Amino acid sequence: MGMLDGLLGNASEADLGTVSKDLELILADNERVEKAFKLIRDLIVFTDKRLLLIDKQGMTGKKVEYHSIPYRSVTHFSVETAGTFDLDAELKIWISSTAAPVAKTFKKDKNIYDVQKALASYVLK
Secondary structure, eight states: OOHHHHHTTOOEEOOHHHHHHHTTTTSOTTOOEEEEEEETTEEEEEESSEEEEEEEETTTSOEEEEEEEEGGGEEEEEEEOOOSSOOEEEEEEEETTOSSOEEEEEESOTHHHHHHHHHHHHHTO
8 A cells, every 4th residue: 555546546655653643733732643544635544532524625735624523423434345346335324313325435545444344343332
C-alpha cells in the first residue's frame, strides 16, 4: 500500500505522526490519533475520543471539512463490498439524530475491512 493505492481510491494506512501533526489545531488536549486511513485526498481518523472524517475540497485541497463524530453517536454502520460489475465498496455510518448516513466510497479493495474493523472496535467499547 502506498501512494499509488491512495491515488487509485484504495484506502491505505496513513502515518500517525504526520496525521497528528496535521491535526494539532483540531485535536483536543490529551486527544491522540490511534489509527488513520487515507482515501485519495480524504482521511478517516480514529482518535481515542472520536472519529474524524476529513474531506479535502476543491482543486488545491486547501478548503477542508472536518466532520467530528463521537463514537457514542454512531447508532450503526454497514459495509457494502464490491461485486463483479460494481467495482466500488461503500462504508455507511448512521449517526444519532440524523436520517441519512455518512457514506465513504472505496475502490475494489480489501482495506474497507480494516476500516470497518477499526470502527467496530471503537464503537463497541
